[in-house]
Amino acid sequence: MLKHYDVTIESDHIQWLGEKPKAQNIRAIIIIEEEPSPTTQVKRTTPAHLIGKGKTLGDIVSPIVDQENWECLIR
Numbered sequence: 234m235l236k237h238y239d240v241t242i243e244s245d246h247i248q249w250l251g252e253k254p255k256a257q258n259i260r261a262i263i264i265i266e267e268e269p270s271p272t273t274q275v276k277r278t279t280p281a282h283l284i285g286k287g288k289t290l291g292d293i294v295s296p297i298v299d300q301e302n303w304e305c306l307i308r
Contacts, residue, residue: 239250242263290297 241248
């Protein structure tokens with residue numbers, strides 16, 4: 234039968250958090266929760282050759298093409 238227990242481990246010392254098992258010899262599978270290291274988190278940046286080259290075509294709020302020219306509105 235499998236049962237889970239919460240523990241903390243520091244330098245090969247186990248501290249039981251809550252109920253402790255009654256058995257003297259225990260086989261355990263340990264799952265470790267690690268925090269991601271800062272080196273694995275890549276910050277995305279704009280490539281230098283693209284900086285300042287973007288253009289806004291039309292108004293940001295209204296479409297660049299008049300609604301009369303929209304083929305999808307014609308039945």
